[in-house]
Amino acid sequence: MTLALRTAGRAALFGTMIALAACSSPSRFGADGAGLVGAGAMQPGSASDPASPLYFQQTVGDRVLFAVDQSTLDTQSRLVLDGQANWLAANLDYTAVIEGHADEQGTREYNLALGARRANAVQEYLVARGIDPNRLRVVSYGKERPLELCSDEACYAKNRRAVTVLAAGPSG
Amino acid sequence: MQRLLSLLSFLALVALAAVPAQAQQQSGPLRIEITEGVIEPLPFALPSFVAETAGAQDLADQISRVVAADLVGTGLFREIPQSAFISSLTSFASPVQFADWRAINAQALIAGAVTIGSGGRLTVKFRLYDVFAGQEMGDGLQFDGTQEGWRRMAHKVADVVYARITGEGPYFDSRVVFVAETGTKGERKKRLAIMDYDGFGASYLTDSSTIVLAPRFSPTGDRVLYTSYETGFPRIYLLDVSNVGRRELPIPSGEMAFSPRFSPDARTVVFSLTQGGNTDIWRMDLNGANPQRLTNAPSIETAPSFSPDGSQIVFESDRSGTQQLYIMPATGGEPRRISFGQGRYGSPVWSPRGDLIAFTKQSKGRFHIGVMRLDGSEERLLTASFLDESPSWAPNGRVIMFTRETQGAGGMASLYSVDISGRNLKRVRTETGASDPAWSPLLP
Numbered sequence: 001m002t003l004a005l006r007t008a009g010r011a012a013l014f015g016t017m018i019a020l021a022a023c024s025s026p027s028r029f030g031a032d033g034a035g036l037v038g039a040g041a042m043q044p045g046s047a048s049d050p051a052s053p054l055y056f057q058q059t060v061g062d063r064v065l066f067a068v069d070q071s072t073l074d075t076q077s078r079l080v081l082d083g084q085a086n087w088l089a090a091n092l093d094y095t096a097v098i099e100g101h102a103d104e105q106g107t108r109e110y111n112l113a114l115g116a117r118r119a120n121a122v123q124e125y126l127v128a129r130g131i132d133p134n135r136l137r138v139v140s141y142g143k144e145r146p147l148e149l150c151s152d153e154a155c156y157a158k159n160r161r162a163v164t165v166l167a168a169g170p171s172g
Numbered sequence: 173m174q175r176l177l178s179l180l181s182f183l184a185l186v187a188l189a190a191v192p193a194q195a196q197q198q199s200g201p202l203r204i205e206i207t208e209g210v211i212e213p214l215p216f217a218l219p220s221f222v223a224e225t226a227g228a229q230d231l232a233d234q235i236s237r238v239v240a241a242d243l244v245g246t247g248l249f250r251e252i253p254q255s256a257f258i259s260s261l262t263s264f265a266s267p268v269q270f271a272d273w274r275a276i277n278a279q280a281l282i283a284g285a286v287t288i289g290s291g292g293r294l295t296v297k298f299r300l301y302d303v304f305a306g307q308e309m310g311d312g313l314q315f316d317g318t319q320e321g322w323r324r325m326a327h328k329v330a331d332v333v334y335a336r337i338t339g340e341g342p343y344f345d346s347r348v349v350f351v352a353e354t355g356t357k358g359e360r361k362k363r364l365a366i367m368d369y370d371g372f373g374a375s376y377l378t379d380s381s382t383i384v385l386a387p388r389f390s391p392t393g394d395r396v397l398y399t400s401y402e403t404g405f406p407r408i409y410l411l412d413v414s415n416v417g418r419r420e421l422p423i424p425s426g427e428m429a430f431s432p433r434f435s436p437d438a439r440t441v442v443f444s445l446t447q448g449g450n451t452d453i454w455r456m457d458l459n460g461a462n463p464q465r466l467t468n469a470p471s472i473e474t475a476p477s478f479s480p481d482g483s484q485i486v487f488e489s490d491r492s493g494t495q496q497l498y499i500m501p502a503t504g505g506e507p508r509r510i511s512f513g514q515g516r517y518g519s520p521v522w523s524p525r526g527d528l529i530a531f532t533k534q535s536k537g538r539f540h541i542g543v544m545r546l547d548g549s550e551e552r553l554l555t556a557s558f559l560d561e562s563p564s565w566a567p568n569g570r571v572i573m574f575t576r577e578t579q580g581a582g583g584m585a586s587l588y589s590v591d592i593s594g595r596n597l598k599r600v601r602t603e604t605g606a607s608d609p610a611w612s613p614l615l616p
Contacts, residue, residue, distance in 0.1 A: 069490075071449075097404075104577075107518035107532050107561050108385060108608070109431045110488065110495055112406065113444065113451035113472040116428055120449020138427050138449070139405050144383050149357045151558070151579035 051091055053166045060087050064122060066160040068105075071117035073125060081122060084164055085129035098122045099163045100140040101147075103156035108142060115140030115162075122162040202280055202302040202309055202337055213250035214279050214337065216243065217303075219261045220254070221284035221296070231319065232286035235296060235326040238370075239282065242330035242344045245370065246571075247596030249337075252278050264297065273303040280309075282333060294318060296325045300333050310336050323372060324615065331614075341525075341568030344369060347612040348564075348573065349387045349396050349413075350587060352376065353605035357583050362607075364398060366413065369566075369611065371601030377416055386562070386608045388433045393612035397432040397441060408432040408443055410458065422460030431474050435502070436482040442466070442502075444474040453487055455502075466504035477522045477529075478502065486510070486520040486529055497531060499546065510548035519562050524613070525569035528592065532561040532574075541574045543592055554594040562607065567614040573600060575607040 045052025047059065056062060061084070064077035073081065088094065100119030102111035119138035127133045148155035202214075220236045223229040243249040259272035264285035273281050284298035299312040313332060315325045324345055331342030352365040352374075364384050367374035377396070378384055385406075387398035396411045402420070406428040411418040423429040424445060432443040435455075442455045445465075453473045456463040467473040471491035478485055479502075486499050489507070495516040498507035511517040515535030522529055523543075533540040533553065539560040540553040559577040566572070570592055576599075577585040585607040587600040600609075 069494075104559065104583075105537075106534070107475070107488075107495070109444065109474045110472060110490075110518050112385075112428070112430055113446065113474050116446045116451060117449045117472070120427075124449075137405075140428060140446070141383075144360070144385075146358060149581035149583070151583065 050087075053094070056084070056087050056091075056164075056166060060084055062165070063161045063163040065157060066118055066162070068103075068156075068160070069114065071114070071121045073121055078125065081125045082129065085126050085131055088126065088131050088135065089129075094166045094168060095135045095137075097165045097167060098126075098136060098138045099145075099165055100138065101145060101159055101161050101163070102140075102143050103159045104143045104146060104151065105156060106143065112140050112142035115142050118160075118162045122164065126164075202305065203339065211248065213244075213248055215250045215252050215277055216280040216282060216333075217252045217257065217273055217276065217278035218243075218282045219257065221286050221298070222261060222264050224264070224285050224287040225289070228286045228288045231288070231294065231322055232284075235286060235322055235329070236284065238323055238326035239284075239330045239333070241370070242327060243333060245598075246334065247591065248334075249280075252276055264299075268301055270301075270303055270306045273301075278303050280333070280337065282329075284329065288319065292319055294322060294325065296322075296329060298329050298332075300336060323368060327368070340570050342614060343566040343568045343571065343611075345615045346567050347389075347393065347615065348587075348600075348609050349377070349389060349398075349612070350602075350609040351384055351387070351607045352602070353585055353607055354380070357581060364396070364411070365606075366396075367602070374603065377411060377413070378418075386431060386610075388610045389612045390434050391436050391438050391613060393615060395434075395438075396610075397434060399430040399432065406430045408441070421456075421458070423456075424454065424463045431476065433476055433478065435478050436480055442476040442478065442485060444476070453485070464504065466500065467507070475519045477520055479522050480524055480526045486522055488518045488520060495534075497529065497548075510544070510546065511551075512548055513551055521563055521565060523565050523569040524567060527569070530563035530565060530572050532563065541572060541590065543572075552592075552594065554590045554592065555588070555597060560588075562609070564609050564611045566611050571596075573609040573611055575609065577607070 045054050047054045061080040064080050098119040100115030102114045119140055123136050123138050146159045148158045218236055218240045221232040223232045240251050244251050256276050258275055259269045261283050281301040281303050287295040295316050297314040300309045302309045315328055327344035331344045335342045346369045347366055348369055349366045352363045353360055355361045361380035362384050363380045364377040364387055365374055366377055383401040385399040387396045394413055398409055399406050400409050408421045408429045409418050426445045426447040428446040430444050432441050440455050441458055444451050445454045450470055451472045451474055452467045453476050454465050469491050471489055473489045476485045476487040483502055484499050485502050488495050489498050495518045496509055497511040497517045497520045498509050500507035515533050517531050517533050519532045520529050528543045530543050533542050538556050541555045541560050541563050542553040544551040557576055558579040561575050563572045563574045571589055573587055573589045575585050576588045577583055584605045587606045587609050589600055590597045
C-alpha cells in the first residue's frame with residue numbers, strides 16, 4: 001500500500017465522520033461551554049417565570065465557585081445549591097448535567113480529575129437535599145472551557161466552577 | 173500483515189560496498205558526545221545529491237535539503253554553505269578530494285545520489301565521510317521506495333548520519349500525533365492530527381465537532397489511544413492511523429475515563445477512571461476484558477506511563493496534598509514517591525531508554541518541563557514559561573517535545589522541542605495552534 005492510497009482512504013472516511021457528527025445532542029440550556037446550544041434547544045423562558053430555566057440560571061444561580069485546588073462547598077455555595085435543590089424538586093420535568101471546571105493553572109489531566117471532584121461535590125449536595133440521583137449526571141471539562149479568558153486570579157476565580165446545566169425531559 | 177510487508181518493501185535498505193580508505197590522517201574519531209554541556213556544532217558539507225537519471229534533480233535537491241535540515245535542527249551540526257565549496261561532486265563514484273573539504277573545515281561530508289528507475293521507483297544512496305581522517309565512516313547505504321516517500325528516505329539518511337556521529341539512536345524518521353487547535357481561547361476547537369516529526373505532512377484524524385485530548389501512539393506507531401467527548405462525556409478511543417477507523421473502548425462503569433496509554437506489548441491499556449468524583453488508575457486488555465484497579469485512594473491518581481520493560485508505572489497523585497510523582501508495579505501495589513522538590517509535579521513520561529522520567533513542574537507561578545532519574549535524583553529543569561506541559565520523548569530518549577501556551581485572552585498553544593541537556597529549545601512548525609504532542613517510535 002502506498003502513501004497515496006492511504007491518504008485517499010483517509011479522505012473517504014472523513015466524509016463519514018463529519019456526517020455522523022451532525023447528529024443532534026439532547027436539548028440543554030445554560031451550558032457555558034462553547035457552541036452547545038444548537039438546533040433543538042428550548043427557549044429558556046422568561047426570567048420572571050419561576051419555573052423557567054432562565055429563572056434557574058439568573059435568580060436561583062446555576063453555578064458555585066471553588067478555591068484553588070479545592071472542591072469544598074462554602075456557605076454561599078451551599079445557599080445557592082439549596083436553591084437549586086428546591087427548584088429541581090419543584091420542576092420535575094428537568095434533569096441536569098453538572099459541569100465541573102478548573103482554571104488554567106494546572107496540567108490538563110489533573111484538571112480533568114479536579115473538575116470531576118467539584119461536579120461530584122455539587123451532585124452529592126443536591127442528592128443529600130433530596131434530588132433523585134438519576135436526574136443528575138456529572139462531567140468535567142478540566143481547563144478546556146474557560147469562561148473568563150484573562151490569566152489573572154480575577155478570571156481564574158470565576159473559572160473554578162461547577163455549573164448545573166438543565167436539560168429537558170426524563171433522564172436517559 | 174499486509175501493511176507490515178508493504179512498509180518493509182517501501183524502504184528497502186542495502187549496504188553499499190565500502191570505498192577504499194585513502195590517505196590516513198587520523199585526528200580522532202568524528203564524534204559528538206551530546207551528553208556534554210555546551211558544544212560547538214560540527215561543521216558538515218552536503219553537496220546537493222547527484223541526479224543519476226534525467227528528471228531526478230528536483231527530488232535530489234529536496235532530499236538534500238531535508239537531510240541538512242534534520243541535522244542542523246538538532247543544534248549539534250552546522251552546515252557549510254555550498255557557496256564556500258572548492259570541489260563539487262559530479263558523480264557518486266568519483267573519488268573524494270579530501271583536501272578541498274578540509275580547506276573549508278568540513279569535518280563530515282555527506283555525498284549522495286538519486287535515481288528514478290523504470291516504474292518510477294526512487295533510489296537514494298549516500299556515503300558519509302570523515303574528512304579529517306580521509307575515509308568513509310561506515311558503509312554507504314541505499315534506500316529504495318516510492319517517490320511519495322522521499323521525505324522518509326531523507327529522514328532515514330539523516331538518521332544514519334546522526335546515529336553514526338553521535339552514537340545515539342536515530343529519531344528523524346518518526347511522526348507526532350497531537351491536538352490541532354483553532355478558534356479563540358473561549359471557543360477552542362480541537363482535532364486530532366498527525367505529522368512528521370518536523371511538522372511536514374500533517375493530516376487530520378478527527379473533525380472538530382468535539383473535544384479531543386492527550387493522544388498516545390501504540391508501541392508500533394500504527395494506532396492511537398486518546399480521550400474524546402464524542403458522547404458528551406470523556407471516554408477513551410482507539411484509532412487506526414492507516415484508515416482512521418476508531419472505536420470507543422468499553423470501560424468499567426464511571427463518570428469519566430481518560431489519560432489512556434498503551435503497555436509496551438500493546439495488549440494492555442492503563443487509564444484513569446472517575447467514579448463518584450474520585451479518580452484512580454486502572455488497566456484492562458485492549459478489548460476491555462480483565463479490568464483491574466491499580467490504585468485505590470480518595471486522592472487523584474492519573475497520567476500513568478509504563479516503563480519500557482512494562483514492569484512498572486510512573487503516575488501522578490495528590491495523596492500527599494499536592495501533585496507528586498510515584499512509581500508502582502505495573503500490576504498495582506505500594507507506590508514509591510520519587511518527586512520531593514518544591515512545587516507540583518505532573519504528567520510524568522518514562523523515557524524509551526528507561527533511564528529518565530520527564531515531567532511538568534509547577535512552581536512559583538511558572539511551569540517547567542524537566543527530567544529526573546527513576547529515584548528522583550538529578551532533577552533538571554529544561555524550560556520555563558507561563559505554561560509548559562505534556563512532555564513526550566523522541567524515540568531515542570534524547571529530545572522532548574511539549575506544549576507551550578501563552579497567557580491572556582489571546583493565549584495560544586504551540587509545540588516546542590528541547591534536548592535533555594536543556595539546549596536547542598525551538599518551536600515545532602504547525603499550521604494551527606497545537607498541544608499534547610505524542611512522539612511515535614522510530615518508523616519501521
